[in-house]
Amino acid sequence: MKSPRLTDTTLRDGSHAMRHQFTRQQVREVAQALDKAGVPVLEVSHGDGLSGSSIQYGFSGTNEMELIEEARNAVTQARIAALLLPGIGTRKEMKEAIARGAQVFRIATQCTEADISQQHFGMVKEMGLEAVGFLMMSHMREPGVLAEQALLMEGYGADCVYIVDSAGALLPDGAAARVRALKEALKVQVGFHAHNNLGLALGNTVAAIDAGADQVDGTLRGLGAGAGNAATELIAAALDKLGFDHGLDVFGLLDAAEFIVAPFMAFQPIPDRDSIAIGYAGVYSTFLLHAKRLGQQYGVDPLEILVELGRRKTVAGQEDWILDVTIELAKQKELHEREAGVR
Amino acid sequence: MMDRLLDGKVKVAILGSGNIGSDLMVKILREPGHMELSLLAGIDPQSEGLARARSLGINSTTQGIDPVLADPEIRIVFDATSAQAHLRHEKMLRDAGRIAVDLTPAARGPYVIPPVNLGEHIDEPNVNLITCGGQATIPLVYAVSRVTPVSYAEMVSTIASQSAGPGTRQNIDEFTDTTARGIEVIGKAQQGKAIIILNPADPPILMRNTIYALLESDSVDHQDIVDSIDKMINTVQAYVPGYRLKNAPVFEHRETPDGRKTLVVMLLEVTGAGDYLPKFAGNLDIMTASARQVGEVMAQHILEQRVKP
Numbered sequence: 162m163k164s165p166r167l168t169d170t171t172l173r174d175g176s177h178a179m180r181h182q183f184t185r186q187q188v189r190e191v192a193q194a195l196d197k198a199g200v201p202v203l204e205v206s207h208g209d210g211l212s213g214s215s216i217q218y219g220f221s222g223t224n225e226m227e228l229i230e231e232a233r234n235a236v237t238q239a240r241i242a243a244l245l246l247p248g249i250g251t252r253k254e255m256k257e258a259i260a261r262g263a264q265v266f267r268i269a270t271q272c273t274e275a276d277i278s279q280q281h282f283g284m285v286k287e288m289g290l291e292a293v294g295f296l297m298m299s300h301m302r303e304p305g306v307l308a309e310q311a312l313l314m315e316g317y318g319a320d321c322v323y324i325v326d327s328a329g330a331l332l333p334d335g336a337a338a339r340v341r342a343l344k345e346a347l348k349v350q351v352g353f354h355a356h357n358n359l360g361l362a363l364g365n366t367v368a369a370i371d372a373g374a375d376q377v378d379g380t381l382r383g384l385g386a387g388a389g390n391a392a393t394e395l396i397a398a399a400l401d402k403l404g405f406d407h408g409l410d411v412f413g414l415l416d417a418a419e420f421i422v423a424p425f426m427a428f429q430p431i432p433d434r435d436s437i438a439i440g441y442a443g444v445y446s447t448f449l450l451h452a453k454r455l456g457q458q459y460g461v462d463p464l465e466i467l468v469e470l471g472r473r474k475t476v477a478g479q480e481d482w483i484l485d486v487t488i489e490l491a492k493q494k495e496l497h498e499r500e501a502g503v504r
Numbered sequence: 505m506m507d508r509l510l511d512g513k514v515k516v517a518i519l520g521s522g523n524i525g526s527d528l529m530v531k532i533l534r535e536p537g538h539m540e541l542s543l544l545a546g547i548d549p550q551s552e553g554l555a556r557a558r559s560l561g562i563n564s565t566t567q568g569i570d571p572v573l574a575d576p577e578i579r580i581v582f583d584a585t586s587a588q589a590h591l592r593h594e595k596m597l598r599d600a601g602r603i604a605v606d607l608t609p610a611a612r613g614p615y616v617i618p619p620v621n622l623g624e625h626i627d628e629p630n631v632n633l634i635t636c637g638g639q640a641t642i643p644l645v646y647a648v649s650r651v652t653p654v655s656y657a658e659m660v661s662t663i664a665s666q667s668a669g670p671g672t673r674q675n676i677d678e679f680t681d682t683t684a685r686g687i688e689v690i691g692k693a694q695q696g697k698a699i700i701i702l703n704p705a706d707p708p709i710l711m712r713n714t715i716y717a718l719l720e721s722d723s724v725d726h727q728d729i730v731d732s733i734d735k736m737i738n739t740v741q742a743y744v745p746g747y748r749l750k751n752a753p754v755f756e757h758r759e760t761p762d763g764r765k766t767l768v769v770m771l772l773e774v775t776g777a778g779d780y781l782p783k784f785a786g787n788l789d790i791m792t793a794s795a796r797q798v799g800e801v802m803a804q805h806i807l808e809q810r811v812k813p
Contacts, residue, residue, distance in 0.1 A: 276670075279673075
């Protein structure tokens with residue numbers, strides 16, 4: 162049975178959990194191990210995509226272009242992908258990434274805003290490269306709306322469009338329904354990208370595969386934003402159990418996760434209190450570390466911050482609103498305490 | 505005051521009867537200053553903006569730029585069409601000796617931010633208004649850099665999805681590039697970066713901008729920076745009433761590629777005046793309000809030259 166294609170994004174989504182401090186050595190070792198284990202595509206970029214290095218999202222420790230080149234030089238069969246969010250990065254950075262060895266582009270928009278990606282798909286297709294569309298925060302819209310947006314990306318030249326559960330807020334039936342809607346609407350492939358905030362990353366990925374997903378994403382040890390992603394090694398094991406001819410070295414991936422990635426991880430992302438709040442409130446997974454830092458700085462519970470950001474319907478990339486909300490909550494808290502003191 | 509000395513009006517016209525052109529029309533009619541709006545020129549007979557002009561008793565045309573060129577009394581022409589159309593209009597207006605205030609991304613003339621550098625370009629035949637995000641954030645970058653050198657400034661503009669027209673959507677790279685360049689050239693940050701985010705929430709969000717400025721030096725009085733920012737907010741409020749900081753500027757230290765630096769964070773909100781466009785579209789409001797301000801200052805300048813012996 163033909164297997165869904167696995168893209169490993171440890172070196173992109175994992176960048177969030179590493180506070181964008183990946184070193185060349187880490188990138189080389191991870192890329193070599195994934196390549197050797199037969200993973201066909203690996204993504205390397207700042208966590209927020211090309212040009213994400215910023216005050217808003219965090220500065221990169223090492224320039225992502227150097228990391229892309231490092232990964233490219235480390236692989237024999239795997240192809241290197243780069244992520245781009247229109248509005249953050251531009252075609253200028255995409256061209257440089259191509260010069261450094263990127264062969265696949267994943268172009269991500271908020272799931273209602275696909276029409277800001279036309280320029281970028283156009284350029285990738287002009288260069289004869291593979292283009293994948295990412296509909297972020299897909300839990301915020303119903304399957305039919307997502308299918309309309311996916312059709313726009315298909316029209317711009319996408320070879321595949323992903324349902325991206327950026328908030329880790331979907332349950333398996335929601336993930337499957339969204340993948341199915343795209344499968345029915347599109348001629349091109351459909352993918353699924355999971356986050357583990359509700360502990361469902363692997364379950365949702367399996368549900369997406371059942372619904373016909375042609376491509377899925379994973380990260381070694383689940384290293385990624387929020388509670389992390391579906392673990393690449395777990396997906397490989399599951400593909401095995403599901404009876405797919407996946408061509409992946411499952412034990413090789415277990416070793417890579419255990420002996421290469423785990424030792425350098427700053428922490429193991431898990432669905433803990435604040436991460437679950439992200440999935441529950443439906444906010445962007447990358448808000449986690451920013452909310453923790455500001456919560457501590459202003460004496461506000463990160464859980465309250467995250468829930469309020471969900472109530473305000475924030476979307477991908479709105480990290481600056483975390484400060485905004487934290488200041489407001491801190492002021493409210495001070496007011497309450499003062500009133501309580503008076504009484 | 506100069507105002508009392510200046511009698512008369514300068515005739516102006518608006519090219520483009522879409523959302524931007526129509527909102528600008530309402531603004532100029534509400535507050536004409538030294539301008540007299542002679543004509544709203546579009547090309548689409550079905551345009552809602554042209555219908556509005558007719559109902560307000562303003563001359564309108566579906567013949568595009570030709571009737572504008574045919575009236576020699578029209579001195580200032582606001583171009584709210586598209587970058588592509590402006591490339592054509594620019595030469596025609598220049599040859600006809602008219603001043604073009606360009607609201608498109610074409611950027612044939614110098615960038616202007618009214619409270620920062622309009623004076624330097626008052627005699628230019630063509631000035632460009634950068635982007636809505638640039639009009640909102642560059643004044644505040646400049647408010648910091650006029651006190652102390654800024655090594656890096658970054659703006660993040662979050663606008664309601666409904667307020668982003670096809671022009672912005674199809675040219676989002678140009679938005680970020682142009683805004684970043686404006687932060688450097690006019691905001692005077694050594695390096696600039698711009699990020700734009702579209703938020704589809706319903707009801708729509710008000711335009712929000714966050715401005716980050718990294719200071720070169722640590723030995724600067726924060727109060728001087730706060731005072732300069734407050735002053736700039738007041739200056740911009742004079743022509744964009746809905747321009748305000750949501751909270752006092754935040755100062756913190758950040759690790760950067762150049763070491764530990766002082767960071768100033770400004771959380772800005774822009775509420776539209778609700779002239780033709782809804783109030784949430786602060787991004788469009790600040791563009792038309794800035795254009796009106798540029799037109800008014802240029803009109804005064806033209807009248808001043810007329811009274812000179």
